[in-house]
Amino acid sequence: MNRLKIPAAPSVRRLPAYLHLVKQAQEEGYDFISGTVIAQELNLEPIQVRKDFAITGITGVPKRGFPVAPLIAAIERFLGWDAKRNAVIVGAGNLATALTGYQEFKFHGLHFLAAFDSDEAKVGGDIHGVAIYAVRDLAEVTARLDAKIAALTVPSAAAQETAAAIVGAGIRAIWNFTNVKIKVPDGVSVQREDLTSGYAMLCVMMQPHAPRVKE
Secondary structure, eight states: OOSSOOTTHHHHHHHHHHHHHHHHHHHTTOSEEOHHHHHHHHTOOHHHHHHHHHTTTOOOBTTTBEEHHHHHHHHHHHHTTTSOEEEEEESOSHHHHHHHHOTHHHHTTEEEEEEEESOTTTTTOEETTEEEEEGGGHHHHHHHHTOOEEEEOSOGGGHHHHHHHHHHTTOOEEEEOSSSOOOOOTTOEEEEOOHHHHHHHHHHHHSTTOOOOOO
């Protein structure tokens, strides 16, 4: 996932789905939620749910389940979603438009404050209220905004060069939406999102007599 080894990566990927269900239970007035109920909702085994929750440091109460409010707090704390993180997007195209328009990010502490592009025609404009700057101003603007994360949404041919510019600007966390495996120095975290992988899984599941696949 990045150069810093993250234990239990599949468990981490499941935590947002758990959080959604637990928050839903809270809204419905529940003080406790069963790991078995969560497992059934997400097509998982109860023991897997318990193991996943264990990495957050929370434990259940016998015969009652997991306390809802502390569970929400534990998951958000583990994910770092209880703190605000300023972010920028490099590559102000269609994907950047989609990312800045997704309001759920703000509820998890992620705030896109600026976008950058090499197309001078876009500079000075905005996407969903996020100002677009020239890539040459990347270091100055990210420092002023105290940005910690950069989403990389440029064409693949420009991915490595742009990643180097991001690192040079002092950013140490890159969310890579290109199909290029970028090279970065030690100490820089990279999460690559392959948008075709989910589509591939869906297509396999649609095949006749496809085996049942758990998310």
